Amino acid sequence: MIRNFWVLFCVLAISPLGHGQTPPASAELAVDHVKLIKSLDAAAMKRGEALYSSMCVVCHGTPERPGTLPSSRAFWKEPFKNGGDLHGIYRTLTHGLGLMPPWPMLTPVQRYEVAHYLREQMVKPTNPAAYTVVTEDYLAKLPKPQGVFVETAAMKEFKQGPKYLRMDFGPALMWTLEAAPGNIAYKGIAVRLDEGAGGVTKGRAWMLYDHDTMRVAAAWAGEAFVDWRGIAFDGSHGTHTKIVGATAFVNPDQPGWSHPAKGGYADERILGLDQKPYGPLPRPWMRYEGLSHHGQRVVLHFSIGTTKLLESPGCEVRDGKLVFTRTLEVGPGDTPLEMRIAPQAQRVTSDGGQLAVVGDFQVLRLPARKESQRITVRIESAVKAPAGLKPLTPPSELGALTRGAPPQWAVGLPATNGPKMIGDGIEADTLDFPAAATNPWRTQWRLGGLDFFADGRRMAVCTWMGDVWLVDGFDTGQVTWRRIAAGLNQPLGLKIVDDVIHVTCRDQLVVLRDLNGDGETDFYECFNSDHQVTEHFHEFAMGLQTDAAGDFYYAKSARHAKPPLVPQHGTLLRVKKDGSRTEIVANGFRAANGVCVNDDGSFYVTDQEGHWTPKNRINLVRQGGFYGNMWSYGAPKDSGDGAMQQPIVWLTNGFDRSPGELVRLTPKSWAPLQDKLIDISYGMGRMNLILQDESDSAQGASVAMPMGDFPTGVMRGRFHPATGDLYTCGMAVWASNKIQEGGLYRVRRVASPLHLPIAWRTAPGSITVTFSEPLEKVSAEDLSHFTLKVWGLQRSEKYGSAHLNERPLTITQAKIAADTRSITLTIPELAPAQGLELKCTLTSSDGQTFTRIIHATIHRLAQPSSPPLPR
Structure with a gap:
């Protein structure tokens, strides 16, 4: 269930129970x-079977x-x-158990229904030793009810159904969509063609581009x-989204325009190892x-050879049937063009060019042109127009x-600050999202990236469900949220360069352009579309950083439990500053959740436990490396x-089951942690300090920062340009201990002791740990205050690894330095x-006792003998 707490996050309200608490x-x-x-x-x-199938299976x-x-329990053969x-x-x-959090959104009835299905259909037939019979004696020992049960807000929200069914995605959705069996638009753009509220998903006629x-x-x-x-909707793994309804026509996964120089449609995209074409032409x-x-009208921009084109789809109703339209504005060009419209059986008309x-x-054939040309192509269909459908008003000029x-x-939308978290030397504030009642677009707040504008007054954040929001008012404390973009394809990284928002999406790097200064995105510029996308659910594009030269970096995940298909599977990628090309920096990654760029040209990249990855990894990455x-x-x-x-360090599940992006604490305000690395943990909802071994920078340690956990998985970090x-x-989606849908937090260093290890050194026969503040000598040299154990791992095709030969090591002396x-x-x-x-319980010189666990x-x-640590 941990990996598929999915419906939970689709429906869980931002409420007291949305903070990972039990009922x-x-x-x-x-x-x-x-x-x-x-x-x-x-x-x-x-009913229990339906819940199990949607949330557990x-x-x-x-x-x-x-x-x-x-690691999830196989109920039909394992003990509970x-x-x-x-x-x-x-x-x-x-209440949850171990790595499994509680399910506060399920009513008691639903919880018992899941248990009932599980026991009767899985445990009783195949695992009878784990099955217990319900008797009157058993019932008599159960807790007796006290008072009247009242459903919580989370339970009521759950009953409304998945949030993605209620969300307004804007007039178009960029997504991987199957048009017909075996025919997938890997970089699909689904456009609504009829008027009405609710965005693209609430329409009743659509056109899908690739x-x-x-x-x-x-x-x-x-x-x-x-x-x-699909993974972002119902949470299913190994699936992808398909269009449904009455299909008017389908074109094969081949070029939509003939080659401008050679003619013909012979595909020149790269071939995957399955011999299918992927990536852009x-x-x-x-x-x-x-x-x-x-408004509700969408215009696509593209070029064929040196010719610039605009296109906007639409529909008409004729004799009760739908006619689909493609309106084009074709720029001047010396080269004839040819556009594939539809299969031969479709009846097609055009008010320009030549049909053939x-x-x-x-x-549609278009001769060479000295001037721009406007053409509307109509594709008739046998599809009956849905009752009440009102087509969008035809555009008079696309350029306008x-x-x-x-x-x-x-x-x-206004928002307030939520709970404060106070730790040792660190405090954190919750920046709440706008109240659900005030948000007409019903946003799912699964945040995938953030960054500040230069003025420090405004921040941009992206959500995994395709939104970008402007968070304004950091200078006044009166924060408002404004949606400025929608319909992007699973954005999981955001970087502001020269006050322009760049977003990492599954299908492209997008630049958001506000052309008229009203704060909202008018043009979704494709900065780079070299992405090699397949339908596999696991190939996320994560993080976005730049180096001193201005080049961009993000990580592309591999497929889950399957061999690769395309060169970008499981890689760290570099996109040139001008967006002109993409280069593979390193490979061997499974699910690298972001990237940290070092000054010397190296990188830090985390990775997740799985096949060929026995535990989670913190990697120091260099050009050409295999990980x-x-x-x-x-x-x-x-x-x-x-x-x-x-890796620098293998992180076991109980310590950090899913590391996110590494961030270097560069502001002076973070002393004595300045210039050190932290792992922002998606799996645990916390931050861990990374300590590279001062004897060998290729190895190191990690310790949790001295603060509590966030109620959601965290994975990205940016510093405020003024305050630090x-x-x-x-x-939180899956593989996280946390269950809150998403969150945004401010973390700052305050003037109190950290009581934290800040340096780590190994040598033959010894380990030296340096703490942030002075320690009391007697406590520091008491061997009973330390425990140490070690273990091995087995890297293999199997998922993860048990701890092999786990055993304690004897510490014979603890000596405090001058x-x-x-x-x-x-x-x-x-x-x-x-x-x-290494677990240690120590007392500081000011009398504070604390426990720290180092992995x-x-x-x-x-x-x-190692070189200086990268930074």
């Missing part, structure tokens, strides 16, 4: 357990099909950790937009340049729609550990270890 004690006390258990019948089992699986997360009886399973769903080829992949109509399958042939919003049949398709538009989302995942493209033939670059405060954001901040531990048996945990990796034990 209120008063609500639980009022539950009549006996009554609910006695009411369980075949209908309840059916992806990770836990079924007896017929294992789940995708091997918290009791396999009905009330035991209910308690686990209510900007890899600038083909129209399909046109369709109906009461439903898509089937809502070569730039001399075609280049997608972006799209404009103007080439092969199995209707095409591309120079700035009236704002669609002009309202600034372990044999299912990334370009992996060496040798699968041995010696063929890969080792760190702002961090993130979300600075009273450094402790050297003598450990005669110390040897290289993939995993090491580390030791590749070598040698005298200091």
Whole structure:
């Protein structure tokens, strides 16, 4: 269930229970357990099956099909950790257990229905030892109800259904969509063609483009937009989204325009290892340049050869049937052009150019032109127009729609600060999202990136569901949120360069252009579309940073549990400053959640446990390196550990089950942590300090920052340009201990002790740890205040690794240095270890007792000889 807490995040409201808490004690006390258990019948089992299928099956699986997360319990053959009886399973769903958080949005009835289905359909037939019979004696021992049960806000919100069904995505949605079996628009742009509120998904007629080829992949109509399958919608793994309804026509996954110099449609895209074409057509042939919003009208910008074109789709109703339109403005050009319209069987008309049949398709031929030409092509269909459908007003001039538009989302929504978190030497504030009641677009607040404008007054944030919001008022404390862009394809990185917003999306790097100064995006400029996209759910494009030369960097995930198909699978990528090309920096990654750029040309990149990745990794990355995942493209033939670059540290699940982006604490306000690295942990909702070994910078340690956890997974960080405060954001979807949909936080150093390890050094037979403040000598030299254990890992094709040969090591001496901040531990048996945990409970010189847990990796034990640490 951990990896697929999906519907939970689709529907969980920003409410007290949205902060990862269990239901209120008063609500639980009022539950009549006996009554609910006695009411369980075949209908309840059916409802429990539906909940299990939508929320649990992806990770836990079924007896017929294992789940995708091997560490998730296989109920049909394994014992339960918290009791396999009905009330035991209910308690686990209510309060959580270990890495599994609670499910506060499920009513008690729903929790028992899931338990009922699980026990009767999976446990009883195949795992009878874990099955307990419900008897009157069992029921008599259950808690008795006290008071009247009242549903919480989270439970009421859950009953409204998934948030993605209610969200307004804007007039177009860029997404990977299947147009027909085996025919996928990998970089799809779905455009609504009829008037009405609610955005593209609430329409009833659409046209789907693919900007890899600038083909129209399909046109369709109906009461439903898509089937809502896919990782960002229903949370399913191994699926992708398909259009539904009545399809008017479909074009194959081939170029939409003939080659401007050679003629013909012979595809020149790269071939994946499955021999299918991926990525964009070569730039001399075609280049997608972006799209404009103007009210509900969408205009696409692209070039064929040297000819600039604009296109806007639409529809008409004729004799009760839909006619789909493509309105084009074709710029001057010395080269004739040819556009594939639809299969030959479609009836097509045009008010310009020449229609012809080439092969199995209707095409439009355009001779060379000295002046721009406006043409409307009409494609008739047998699709019945949905009742009440009102087509968009036909455009009189496309160019006029591309120079700035009236704002669609002009309202600034107020928000307040939420709970404060106070730690040792660190405080954090919650920046709440606008109240759901004030947000007409029903945004899902899964934040994927953030950055400040130069004035420090404004910040931009992106959401995984395709929005970009402007957060204004950091100078006054009266913060407002304004939506400025929508419909992007799973953006998971954002960088502001020269006060211009750049966004990492699954299909492209996008620059948001406000052409008329009203604060809203008019033109979604395609800065770079070299992305090689397949339909696989796991190939996220994450993070966005720049180096001193102005080049951009992001990480592209590999496929989950499958070999690679395209060269970008499992890589760190560099996009040149002008957007002209993309280069592979390094490979061997599985799910690298962002990137940190160092001054010396190296990088820090994290990675996630999985196949060929026995535990989570903190990597120091250099050009050309391979970092372990044999299912990334370009992996060496040798699968041995010696063929890969080792991580600085392996992080075990209990310490950090899913590291996010690394950030260097550059502001002076963060002393004594200035210039050190922190891991912003998606999996644990916290921040960890990374300590590179002062004897060997290729290895190191990690320790949690002295503060509590955030209620959501966090993964990105930016510093306020004036205050130096760190702002961090993130979300929780799967593989996180947290359940709140998303969050935005301000973290700052305050004038109190940290009580934190800030330096780490290994040597033959010893470890030296330096703390941020002086320590009390007696406590620091008391061996009972330390425990140390080590373990190994097995890297293989299997998912993750158990701790191998985990064992304690004896510390024979603890000696505090003259600075009273450094402790050297003598450990005669110390040897290289993939995993090491040092737990210490110490007292500072001012009398404060604290416990710190350090996780580390030791590749070598040698005298200091490594180069200076990268920064």
